[in-house]
Amino acid sequence: MGTTAAVERPPAKGATATRRRRVAGLxxxxxxxxxxVVLSLAVGARALSPAEVWHALSGAPDPDRRLTEIRLIVETVRVPRTVLGIVAGIALGVGGALIQGFTRNPIADTGLLGVNSGASFAVVVAITVFGLGDPLQYVWFAFAGAAVAGVVVFGLSSIGRGAGNPLTLALAGQGVTVFLAAMTTAVALSDQAALNALRFWNAGSLAGAGFDVIWPVTAFIGAGLVLALTTLPSLNLLNLGDDVARGLGVNIALSRTAGITAITLLAGAATAACGPIAFLGLMVAHVARYLTGPDYRWLVPFAGLLGAVVLLLCDIVGRLVVRPGELDAGVLVALLGAPFFAVLVWRGKFRKA
Known part of the structure; x- marks a missing residue:
């Protein structure tokens, strides 16, 4: 009996240590x-001190014109930009972790579902067909296009012999992505206004969106996060293999449907608000897996926080490197993500999702 207790204690201590390490990491x-967040509020074409940022946020009366200008900069430009960076970063980070888990593909990204290409195609259609030139108008077309593309990809992967197979999902996503990319190019080349808007939107930027866009988008992302949290226990079992998961009582079709719906809500809303941000979900999911291991109950929160941190930091760096101009956050993320991806391939560090 004493021997049994001695054998059982080390795993318990190990589990406690792992939990403490994960909590400390969070x-x-x-x-x-x-x-x-503080840096995002302070850094820009006009650098602000923490005291000036605090004064602008506190609502204290402005004794001079200079402080009024600072408040205008903080409240109308930097606060919305920072909030969007947090919300979109969390959405893309969580979406990246989920898509790798549900497809069991370590190089999967949210773009695999055709979300990015669907949003891009909807933007050029909105401009060309409906004559919409304001980003606050065509952002909703972008979300609808992303959602429809996700539904089409999931629908195509759910029929035929390979129904429900992660490989079928990846192939369907790639086929829809290529088709929509070709259609987008064809439409954009026929309309100069659509081509100009698409060029700007495709860069992926946190600038320009106000709270009239951010709050509705946040509602969709919130719904996606809640749905994502409900899938995490079954996602851990699905990664043991479909047969094992089915034997343990997991409804595989229902679980995958819920997961793909959550990914579409997260990635579609984030893409609609700030354009396609390539590689972010891929990067942070791998870093999170390295820090937490394969348990998605921890991996997903880590990926969400990492996504917000990386996107905000890239946006801050983009404001500094070409001052007084700016480099879009999506460009910086791609510049960071492409070498990251290459290093993963070179070192053969793709761990099973």
Missing amino acids: GTLVTVLVIA
């Missing part, structure tokens, strides 16, 4: 995110 990421 605390560290939250701290880094807070620092990134």
